[in-house]
Amino acid sequence: xxxxxxxxxxxxxxxxxxxxxxxxxxxxxxxxxxxxxxxxxxxxxxxxxxxxxxxxxxxxxxxxxxxxxxxxxxxxxxxxxxxxxxxxxxxxxxxxxxxxxxxxxxxxxxxxxxxxxxxxxxxxxxxxxxxxxxxxxxxxxxxxxxxxxxxxxxxxxxxxxxxxxxxxxxxxxxxxxxxxxxx
Amino acid sequence: xxxxxxxxxxxxxxxxxxxxxxxxxxxxxxxxxxxxxxxxxxxxxxxxxxxxxxxxxxxxxxxxxxxxxxxxxxxxxxxxxxxxxxxxxxxxxxxxxxxxxxxxxxxxxxxxxxxxxxxxxxx
Numbered sequence: 680x681x682x683x684x685x686x687x688x689x690x691x692x693x694x695x696x697x698x699x700x701x702x703x704x705x706x707x708x709x710x711x712x713x714x715x716x717x718x719x720x721x722x723x724x725x726x727x728x729x730x731x732x733x734x735x736x737x738x739x740x741x742x743x744x745x746x747x748x749x750x751x752x753x754x755x756x757x758x759x760x761x762x763x764x765x766x767x768x769x770x771x772x773x774x775x776x777x778x779x780x781x782x783x784x785x786x787x788x789x790x791x792x793x794x795x796x797x798x799x800x801x802x803x804x805x806x807x808x809x810x811x812x813x814x815x816x817x818x819x820x821x822x823x824x825x826x827x828x829x830x831x832x833x834x835x836x837x838x839x840x841x842x843x844x845x846x847x848x849x850x851x852x853x854x855x856x857x858x859x860x861x862x
Numbered sequence: 863x864x865x866x867x868x869x870x871x872x873x874x875x876x877x878x879x880x881x882x883x884x885x886x887x888x889x890x891x892x893x894x895x896x897x898x899x900x901x902x903x904x905x906x907x908x909x910x911x912x913x914x915x916x917x918x919x920x921x922x923x924x925x926x927x928x929x930x931x932x933x934x935x936x937x938x939x940x941x942x943x944x945x946x947x948x949x950x951x952x953x954x955x956x957x958x959x960x961x962x963x964x965x966x967x968x969x970x971x972x973x974x975x976x977x978x979x980x981x982x983x984x985x
Contacts, residue, residue: 702893706890715880723883728889732896732900797880797881797883800880816877819874819877820878847870851869854876
């Protein structure tokens with residue numbers, strides 16, 4: 680049972696109040712997803728706003744085959760991919776260089792532990808190929824189950840399991856400092 | 863549980879414990895502003911040349927490719943929509959495809975005779 684069903688029906692019927700409530704419920708998760716997928720490239724809040732704008736426009740086409748949360752994640756993945764592709768083209772056009780990695784930390788990097796921890800995780804995720812990063816983010820950070828992820832990415836469950844396994848293997852040495860802190 | 867399993871669990875737990883992002887208090891207001899801006903565009907949005915440029919670019923590219931690859935002899939081909947009755951003339955049956963037909967030492971009278979014969983002497 681989709682906990683958002685009633686709100687989705689009301690929003691699809693034109694209720695902005697219902698849609699506002701959906702945004703409040705899912706904004707943190709979508710911004711977190713955008714941050715993880717973009718790994719320092721671009722503005723994740725801007726991308727997340729675009730996700731909800733697109734969701735509003737295409738809400739009538741949401742048939743309820745999945746939960747609203749899963750559908751919103753699909754929209755988010757498409758928005759981020761489009762944004763990254765556009766950014767990659769602009770970068771090539773104006774600099775001639777391909778931006779393969781996020782920018783290194785500046786001398787004024789925050790010392791706040793929470794921010795530092797988040798940065799370590801985001802940078803580690805940024806080293807992964809897109810397919811592995813998306814899968815492990817959806818599973819371990821967004822809490823989607825394997826079936827949902829497989830449906831969202833339109834791949835077999837076995838593929839999802841394999842991607843997540845390989846992603847975690849690659850992340851282990853990069854996240855090891857966080858293991859030792861025990862946080 | 864193997865060491866690999868423990869490592870998998872450690873990574874999963876670390877990712878799951880990632881601090882949630884701080885979402886700006888104006889996030890919802892900005893979403894609504896963007897939705898309202900898109901709604902106000904209305905017909906102006908339809909006339910947005912940038913959107914149409916992006917939408918039509920693939921079609922324009924396909925037309926350009928077809929035009930570049932179109933064979934030259936196809937341009938001069940004409941086709942009549944309805945069948946037209948044709949009169950077979952000597953010229954229709956005269957097929958100077960053989961080298962002998964273009965012999966330089968053939969007299970003009972011989973050529974004329976061949977043409978008037980309706981191709982009966984044509985090899």
